[in-house]
Amino acid sequence: MVDAGVDDHLIENNCYDPVCFRLVLEVTSSTFRSDLPTKAAAYAEAKIPVHVVADREHRRLHVLTGPAGRDHAAHRVRSPGERVVLPASLGAEVTLDVTGVLEAGRRKQAADRE
Numbered sequence: 001m002v003d004a005g006v007d008d009h010l011i012e013n014n015c016y017d018p019v020c021f022r023l024v025l026e027v028t029s030s031t032f033r034s035d036l037p038t039k040a041a042a043y044a045e046a047k048i049p050v051h052v053v054a055d056r057e058h059r060r061l062h063v064l065t066g067p068a069g070r071d072h073a074a075h076r077v078r079s080p081g082e083r084v085v086l087p088a089s090l091g092a093e094v095t096l097d098v099t100g101v102l103e104a105g106r107r108k109q110a111a112d113r114e
Contacts, residue, residue, distance in 0.1 A: 022090045025052040027105040032057065041070040049089040052096070054105040061098045065089075 024043055029035070032055060043051045044067035051072070053062040059080055065087050066073025078084050078098045086094040 019047070021046070021048045023050045023052065023086070023094070024048055025054070025101075027054045028056050036062070040064055040072065040075075044068065044070050044072050050086050052086075052101075054101050056102070056105045059102055061096070061101055 026039070032053075036053060040051060040053075043064075047067050049065065049067065051062075051064040053064075055062060061078040061082075061084065062075065063078060063084055063086070064072040064075045076084075080099040080102060082098045084096045084098060086096065
């Protein structure tokens, strides 16, 4: 999720200044254990308000909010069957269905195997 003026933040080669990002939602790969701390720190430093990680292996959704330095004020882990209301700092009302997000990740994983 990005601000409406995202085109004003183009740096080069289809890369954008992180200031325009409100939400990063990623689906884990096999490098999840090493990626999560590194990426979470990078997104916190960039002050991206919400970082959501769909953990396909453990069937959990990590919701990191409140970037502060290289950390987040909150890191909550959600399970299938739950619904997550993301913070108003996004500038929009966003509710995620954990099961739906995880299922979308599983379809991606199955497609990657084909």
